[in-house]
Structure formats: structure tokens, C-alpha cells
Amino acid sequence: MAFDPLLLRPLFPILAQSAYDHPLTYLDNAATTQKPLPVLDAIQDYYRHFNANVHRGAHFLSDRATNRFEQARDTVARFINAPEQSHVIWTKGATEAINVVAYGLEHILEKGDEILITSLEHHANLVPWQQLAFRTGARLRIVPLTSNGEWEPEFSHYFTDRTRIFAATQVSNAIGASTPLKTMIDLAKQQGAFTLVDGAQAVAHYPVDVQALGCDFYVFSGHKMYGPTGIGVLYGKNHALEILMPYQTGGEMVRHVSYQATEFNVLPYRLEAGTPHIEGVIGLAAACDFLNAQDRLALLAWEQSLANHVYTRLHKAGGIEIYSPEKNTTLVSLSVPNIHILDINAYLDSQGVAVRAGSHCAHPLMAQLGVAGTLRASFACYNTMEEANRFCDVLLDAIDLLNDE
Structure with missing residues (x-):
């Protein structure tokens, strides 16, 4: 890919921290995105000057x-x-x-x-x-x-x-x-x-x-x-x-x-x-x-490539219901039969992976899908392929762990 998210990550200092002794992997961007330094600086400049x-x-x-x-x-x-x-x-x-x-x-x-x-x-x-x-x-x-x-x-x-x-x-x-x-x-x-x-x-x-x-x-x-x-x-x-x-x-x-x-x-x-x-x-x-200031089409292609990669890995793993389109999307929404999404979310969170679990303020759509809610990983320009793979790895670990209980 022509786009490299590592060039943008220094603009988002919040991403450098750890969560529960694990590197923070923030994949809840559909709920809210992190803020780059130019935005933080503009707000501070207003109050200062x-x-x-x-x-x-x-x-x-x-x-x-x-x-x-x-x-x-x-x-x-x-x-x-x-x-x-x-x-x-x-x-x-x-x-x-x-x-x-x-x-x-x-x-x-x-x-x-x-x-x-x-x-x-x-x-x-x-x-x-x-x-x-x-x-x-x-x-x-x-x-x-x-x-x-x-x-x-x-x-x-x-x-x-x-x-x-x-x-x-x-x-x-x-x-x-x-x-x-x-x-x-x-x-x-x-x-x-x-x-x-x-x-x-x-x-x-x-x-x-x-x-x-x-x-x-x-x-x-x-x-x-x-x-x-x-x-x-x-x-x-x-x-x-x-x-x-x-x-x-x-x-x-x-x-x-x-x-x-x-x-x-x-x-x-x-x-x-x-x-x-x-x-x-x-x-x-x-x-x-x-x-x-960015190449908007390159950003979009990168975000979609992350979602497509996650979709492909999880589809191949089997046993996971995926509700998102296979392509042309920037998020993956899923559920796992016989495992509550909040239990999966709790395990992901304990490993520093931030996603969203619930109805996503779309109760009628969830009813149509026949689920109470889904687990959603959503991607932004600063997310990396390593983070996409970490989400998949930790999710599959959670499924194995919870299936054994």
C-alpha cells in the first residue's frame, strides 16, 4: 500500500500508552476517533490567545x-x-x-x-x-x-x-x-x-x-x-x-x-x-x-484493506457470524454462537484491545439480524496491520477460552 499509518501515529499521542500492561489497540473508531495534535493545538491556541x-x-x-x-x-x-x-x-x-x-x-x-x-x-x-x-x-x-x-x-x-x-x-x-x-x-x-x-x-x-x-x-x-x-x-x-x-x-x-x-x-x-x-x-x-492534508483515497483504501483482512481471517477461522460486507467497508461486525459478546469484549479489553459490543444504537436492525448485539471492530487511518492481526489473534483466543468453560 502507498499509505503508511506509522507516519501519522506520532500525531496521536494517546495511542502510545498501554492498557492493562498491553499495548493499546484502539478499534472503536466508529464510536469516536482519537484527535491529532493539530486539533489539540488549535483548541489550546483559542483559549491561550x-x-x-x-x-x-x-x-x-x-x-x-x-x-x-x-x-x-x-x-x-x-x-x-x-x-x-x-x-x-x-x-x-x-x-x-x-x-x-x-x-x-x-x-x-x-x-x-x-x-x-x-x-x-x-x-x-x-x-x-x-x-x-x-x-x-x-x-x-x-x-x-x-x-x-x-x-x-x-x-x-x-x-x-x-x-x-x-x-x-x-x-x-x-x-x-x-x-x-x-x-x-x-x-x-x-x-x-x-x-x-x-x-x-x-x-x-x-x-x-x-x-x-x-x-x-x-x-x-x-x-x-x-x-x-x-x-x-x-x-x-x-x-x-x-x-x-x-x-x-x-x-x-x-x-x-x-x-x-x-x-x-x-x-x-x-x-x-x-x-x-x-x-x-x-x-x-x-x-x-x-x-x-492527506491523500483521502489512500486513507480509505488502507482502512478498507484492514477491514477486509480481518473479514478474511475470521471467515476462514469459521464459527463466527459476520454481518458486515466482505469488501468496501471500514469495520467488521460479528457475533459468535453460544458466547455472549460482552464476555468476548471483556477478554479483549483485558488484553488492551478496545472494540464496541452492543446494539450500536440500532435495535431494529439487530432484531432483523436475529441478535441482541454484535462485536464491532472499526478502523481509522492510524490503525496498523499489526493491530488488525492482534484483534484477530485475541478474539480467537477468547473464543477458545470461552468455549472451554
């Missing part, structure tokens, strides 16, 4: 903070190829961004309308739409996977003249499967529906072009793409953002207030109430710069 509130202060520090804050918006807009920086709305994360849209579109729905999602969705892209359906009398419908984990050959019939909203993940956090987004978005457009893409699991791996996707909304979280926690992005086309009723009201999102009425601010500020997560915004921009 220009800590002040943005937009409201007429002094030196506030001017510096505001300039960096809005430069960050421009950086993120370019990172996802948004047409203008005003199309980028700051949120606490992908979950809040989806809720902003769900509440903001409530006024367009009526009884009998349909909200369409897929069976791959994280709860964050399910529960807000479910609750919106409860509040409005709309119907929540699901585009399902088949029993063997593939999409139906013909799913266009799920998109009807009652479809008002279509929301789908770009990549499943639970099993790593991708959604045929372009086809589904085009079908939704033919029905005049608003479209939202949950890109939380995609932006760290894939170059994202929201204009090419053509979706009305695109959401993601900073902490899954080497940025800080507590910061996320809601991208929207101008007409789509304009139709949203503000999710929160108060300071910053107003232009003029009297006791009788309030005039809301222009975009993007109309949807950003209160003091924003300034250091998070600056850290997220640094994460975008970090990723843009």
Missing part, C-alpha cells in the same frame, strides 16, 4: 475569535463542497442536527403523509422521525434490507406521492453497509420530498460532495472525524434551511426583539441560538484541514 465571545463584542479578542469562527465555517463548507458558508449550521452533533430538521419541518406535515427511512438507521436518525410522525399523524415507513443483508432489487415502490421526507444513513455504524443514496435521493426528489443524509460514519473516510449528492440536508459530527466532541454540522440547501422553523430561540438568532414580536436573523445565524461551541468549531476546522 483569543478566547472571547463571537459576533457580539467590539474589541480586539472578540474580533479575532469571530474571524477564526467564520473562517472555520468556510473551511467546513469547502470540506463538503457546500455552495456557500451560509449553508453550514453549527450544532452539537449529528443527533441535534437531525432534530433541528425534524422539528423544523413539522409544520409541513399532516395526517397521512409519509416519512421514509431505511432499516440501517442509528436511533438518532429513527427516533426523531418516529416522534415527528406521532406528533403530526404522519406514517413512518421503512425501506428494508433483505434477510441476507442486501437491498431489494426494486425498492422504488416505497417512494409514493405521500412521501414528504426521506432520511437515510450514508454508511451504517452497526454493520458498515452502504446505502444506494443517489438512487434513493432521486426517487425522493421525483415525489417532491425533502431529503436528509446522516453522514456521521462517512465523513472520516469518504470525500463528501453535498452538491453531487443533491440532498436537501446533510449532517455529521466532529468527534467521528478526528475533531472535538460537542460540535456537529447541519448542511442545507438555502430553500430547505429557510423553510425550517427554528428549533431554539433566544440570543444570536434574532435581528430585532420587542415585547410584541421578534424578527429572526438571516441564515446561518437564524438556526444558531445562544453562545456557540467556539473551540469546538475551531477544532473541527483543524480536523478538516488535517484530513485535507
Whole structure:
């Protein structure tokens, strides 16, 4: 491979430590990624040199903070190829961004309308739409996977003249499967529906072009793409953002207030109430710069090669149920018959291997797979082939040990 993760690892000092007297092998990247020094430095630089509130202060520090804050918006807009920086709305994360849209579109729905999602969705892209359906009398419908984990050959019939909203993940956090987004978005457009893409699991791996996707909304979280926690992005086309009723009201999102009425601010500020997560915004921009400085396609190919290697080794070992695709994914999700995944996870943890065990906030998908949860190893640019092999070795040791009990 042209890409060498050892060149990047010095930027992630947290990875150099031990866990229970074993080298730390961090493979829980789908939950959150570690942060490189440029991101940590950008956050510290804000607090050391220009800590002040943005937009409201007429002094030196506030001017510096505001300039960096809005430069960050421009950086993120370019990172996802948004047409203008005003199309980028700051949120606490992908979950809040989806809720902003769900509440903001409530006024367009009526009884009998349909909200369409897929069976791959994280709860964050399910529960807000479910609750919106409860509040409005709309119907929540699901585009399902088949029993063997593939999409139906013909799913266009799920998109009807009652479809008002279509929301789908770009990549499943639970099993790593991708959604045929372009086809589904085009079908939704033919029905005049608003479209939202949950890109939380995609932006760290894939170059994202929201204009090419053509979706009305695109959401993601900073902490899954080497940025800080507590910061996320809601991208929207101008007409789509304009139709949203503000999710929160108060300071910053107003232009003029009297006791009788309030005039809301222009975009993007109309949807950003209160003091924003300034250091998070600056850290997220640094994460975008970090990723843009890399060969994104080489990073993706490396991450997929690690997942493919693990898939191949475990498939050959036998006795393991693997739910992820064999190729074109950056994670491996599995279970072992007659052994609880939490027992396997405990053994892995005792050997310094950090993975995730559970339902991955996808209860309906787990029910469809017929399991309570899976064990998930997910890869990032700093992971090595040695770590992929260590995961396999320790997992197989755990299976042998637990089968003997």
C-alpha cells in the first residue's frame, strides 16, 4: 500500500500508552476517533490567545475569535463542497442536527403523509422521525434490507406521492453497509420530498460532495472525524434551511426583539441560538484541514484493506457470524454462537484491545439480524496491520477460552 499509518501515529499521542500492561489497540473508531495534535493545538491556541465571545463584542479578542469562527465555517463548507458558508449550521452533533430538521419541518406535515427511512438507521436518525410522525399523524415507513443483508432489487415502490421526507444513513455504524443514496435521493426528489443524509460514519473516510449528492440536508459530527466532541454540522440547501422553523430561540438568532414580536436573523445565524461551541468549531476546522492534508483515497483504501483482512481471517477461522460486507467497508461486525459478546469484549479489553459490543444504537436492525448485539471492530487511518492481526489473534483466543468453560 502507498499509505503508511506509522507516519501519522506520532500525531496521536494517546495511542502510545498501554492498557492493562498491553499495548493499546484502539478499534472503536466508529464510536469516536482519537484527535491529532493539530486539533489539540488549535483548541489550546483559542483559549491561550483569543478566547472571547463571537459576533457580539467590539474589541480586539472578540474580533479575532469571530474571524477564526467564520473562517472555520468556510473551511467546513469547502470540506463538503457546500455552495456557500451560509449553508453550514453549527450544532452539537449529528443527533441535534437531525432534530433541528425534524422539528423544523413539522409544520409541513399532516395526517397521512409519509416519512421514509431505511432499516440501517442509528436511533438518532429513527427516533426523531418516529416522534415527528406521532406528533403530526404522519406514517413512518421503512425501506428494508433483505434477510441476507442486501437491498431489494426494486425498492422504488416505497417512494409514493405521500412521501414528504426521506432520511437515510450514508454508511451504517452497526454493520458498515452502504446505502444506494443517489438512487434513493432521486426517487425522493421525483415525489417532491425533502431529503436528509446522516453522514456521521462517512465523513472520516469518504470525500463528501453535498452538491453531487443533491440532498436537501446533510449532517455529521466532529468527534467521528478526528475533531472535538460537542460540535456537529447541519448542511442545507438555502430553500430547505429557510423553510425550517427554528428549533431554539433566544440570543444570536434574532435581528430585532420587542415585547410584541421578534424578527429572526438571516441564515446561518437564524438556526444558531445562544453562545456557540467556539473551540469546538475551531477544532473541527483543524480536523478538516488535517484530513485535507492527506491523500483521502489512500486513507480509505488502507482502512478498507484492514477491514477486509480481518473479514478474511475470521471467515476462514469459521464459527463466527459476520454481518458486515466482505469488501468496501471500514469495520467488521460479528457475533459468535453460544458466547455472549460482552464476555468476548471483556477478554479483549483485558488484553488492551478496545472494540464496541452492543446494539450500536440500532435495535431494529439487530432484531432483523436475529441478535441482541454484535462485536464491532472499526478502523481509522492510524490503525496498523499489526493491530488488525492482534484483534484477530485475541478474539480467537477468547473464543477458545470461552468455549472451554
